[in-house]
Amino acid sequence: MRRARLHFAGIEIEFVDRDRALKQIEELAERGTWRVYIVYGPEGCGKTALLRQAKEVLEKDFDYYVVYVNPIAEKVDETLRFTPTIKDVVREVLNLFPSPYSAIVDVAISIASRVLKRFSRPRLAVLMDDVFQAVGVDKAEIYVKTLLNLIEYPPASYEKIVVLVSSSEGLTRRKVGRHRWAELLTLWNMPRKGFYQLYEFLPREKPLFEDVWRWTGGNPKALEELYRNGWSVERVVNKVILGRDLTYTFTKRWREHLEKAVEDPDYLWYGLDEVEELVRELVERNLIVYHLPPRNYDYWIDQPPPEKDPELGIGRYVAWQTPLHREAVRRALGNDSVFG
Ligand SMILES: Nc1ncnc2c1ncn2[C@@H]1O[C@H](COP(=O)(O)OP(=O)(O)OP(=O)(O)O)[C@@H](O)[C@H]1O
Ligand SMILES: [Mg+2]
Structure with a gap:
């Protein structure tokens, strides 16, 4: 299996371990998510690493168009990532927003719906890293609902769609988790x-x-x-x-x-x-x-x-x-x- 390249303690390394999580991601890739999957876990347990690895697998092994967004990434160029073949769509959408990085979550959702319209029955993955921290506790529910709408009432038909959201925000967990439209998976520290x-x-x-x-x-x-x-x-x-x-x-x-x-x-x-x-x-x-x-x-992604x-x-x-x-x-x- 392909491994994402990551930075760890200033060293470039490949994604390690997490065998069960990798299997789970493959399963999601094969059948798509019909709800919004929320990966929740302690700070620094490896949620970003897992979403990066998911991007790699979905894009390269399963032919998904992937939009990955991390509004609080340390480096600006890590905030928004996407499959190169959709760069025109991304540019169009970025032009619509005066300050793209403040509204990056809206940007990502907008890109996702255009990808659905532009390509014929595509496979689409939307990976949102740490968005609750950026949009705030109050808006977390609205964003998850918006993502669900993309799945349930897409602007055009798709073959498969995968939506993964990560959060270490304990307070949002209850708010988001209580809805039928969110599937909560907990990621623990590494085995x-x-x-x-x-x-x-x-x-x-x-x-x-x-x-x-x-x-x-x-x-x-x-x-x-x-x-x-x-x-x-x-x-x-x-x-x-x-x-x-x-x-x-x-x-x-x-x-x-x-x-x-x-x-x-x-x-x-x-x-x-x-x-x-x-x-x-x-x-x-x-x-x-x-x-x-x-x-x-x-209830868990990877080993409990x-x-x-x-x-x-x-x-x-x-x-x-x-x-x-x-x-x-x-x-x-x-x-x-x-x-x-
Ligand atoms: N499976 C893995 N293989 C290789 N490196 C990893 C793995 N999991 C985590 N890391 C590295 O460990 C560090 C912390 O992981 P990461 O940033 O993914 O955690 P996080 O849960 O997203 O943290 P935060 O809650 O702060 O967003 C990073 O440098 C990351 O690259
Ligand atoms: Mg993170």
Whole structure:
């Protein structure tokens, strides 16, 4: 199978592992999606990488016209990607928008409907990476509905259509997930074997794999962060504390509950009404994933995490996004590290 070329820690590498996800993408390519598929997962778990890989496979192995959009890409030329044969359509649409990158999601939808009209019964894929963050929680539903309309009431007939949207936005999950038109698939951090391959790409003088696994729980972005920070767990954890605004007031207010959640994230699931607001805060700050689906394969893209892994902070219903996130809370509370 073809592999997308990706950048990881400043190195150009090929997409690794995720064998089950690749099979699932092939299945989607073969039959098309009749709903909008939303890939949801912890920050940095590999959603963008997966969508890039999907683009590669859909375009090259399955002859789809692909429109991929990422409104918050670090580089502007990564914001909008498309199959070269539709470049005229793309140019026409871009000319209609005064500032294309502010309205990039509308641009992508517009390109998609023109592709349907321009080509005879095409295969079309629309891949939207991290759009909820860009359009905002309020508009997430409207955009998903617009995408569904493209599937259900296309401006011209198509052979197959695949619509994938990715998000790490915990708050939008409920809003979007409650509709019949969205199919939610959760992507977890990488399984050990694949994560080891990424670890192997990094140059030597690195900590033992066991330690890296214990700190990151298989999250590739966390691995990248550690590497870029000279493997200083302390620095990375401090960045999380600052970035998620884990202030004295916040930890003071929620101390009792946070201490229990650090020991066992499922405490937040079984906790009383009084933790509801805390849960919201932790989801909004991208520290936990709340309401993990059953580990039944249907709900997951790629391998689900284990039922429970206390060492990595994974509970049955609630998980810390990575052990580093849990560690940040622990340190903000002024408690001893478990990392040693
Ligand atoms: N299967 C993979 N093979 C190779 N590299 C990967 C894979 N998954 C993730 N990466 C790399 O790990 C890093 C983090 O992944 P990525 O950016 O895809 O995560 P994300 O879930 O999109 O993050 P965010 O929530 O910040 O959008 C990137 O450098 C990416 O290229
Ligand atoms: Mg991403």
